[in-house]
Amino acid sequence: MSRYAAVIFDLDGVLTDTAHYHFLAWQRLAASQDVHFDAAFNERLKGVDRMGSLDLILAQSKRAYSMAEKLELADRKNRDYQELIAHMTPADLLPGALDALAAVRAAGLKVALASVSRNAFTVLDRLGIRDRFDHVVDAARIANSKPDPEIFLTAAFNLNLPPQSCLGVEDAVAGVTAIKLAGMRAVGVGDARVLAAADYVIADLTQFDLARY
DSSP: OOSOSEEEEOSBTTTBOOHHHHHHHHHHHHHHTTOOOOHHHHHTTTTOOHHHHHHHHHTTSSSOOOHHHHHHHHHHHHHHHHHHHTTOOGGGBOTTHHHHHHHHHHTTOEEEEEOOOTTHHHHHHHHTOGGGOSEEEOGGGOSSOTTSTHHHHHHHHHTTOOGGGEEEEESSHHHHHHHHHTTOEEEEESOTTTTTTSSEEESSGGGOOGGGO
16 A cells, blocks of 8 residues: 555656757747857756746846747747647657556556646647546646645645645656645655755656655
8 A cells, every 4th residue: 555645747857858849949049039058058947937947048148028028939939849849759758657657546546747838738648648647737727836836736636635645756856846845755757966855766767666655
């Protein structure tokens, strides 16, 4: 028997890797504004929502932007990103993703998704896994992005469960912080040195094991 009643997964970097598509779309936008954007800067955007990421990029610009201009740039980036993810298929699921989702369900636990992406449902559909979740919380359903715990608290609320009965799975520092602030235990996916705040750290979902947590 698991100590948990549900597992709440992040999407990008955990179940699939859309980071490269985000990188390409942000890189294109940054270039249009004469702002330098490389892989190292892109790491700073991990787990940050669209407008927060845009603000970080535009902070490197020599000019100021009105809110209307920012919204137009954010929409442009999203259109570029949507064009890129339109080519995703179930083959884009990361190793161990399907097995991890199946293991949670087999244990009798509920499964939820907590993603700051406004394209979460599109990505789930492209991956063919939308029906594997009892509830999905995306950026359109929350006011505060990670590291604020709202997205994980919202997922628990909609599962009709107390937060402490949920296990969160994240690949970003901001996401792990959000899980912990929500009163949940956290599984970090990635580098243990980076995700030191997580209760458990695994390299990828091929190492996901509910019995260990």
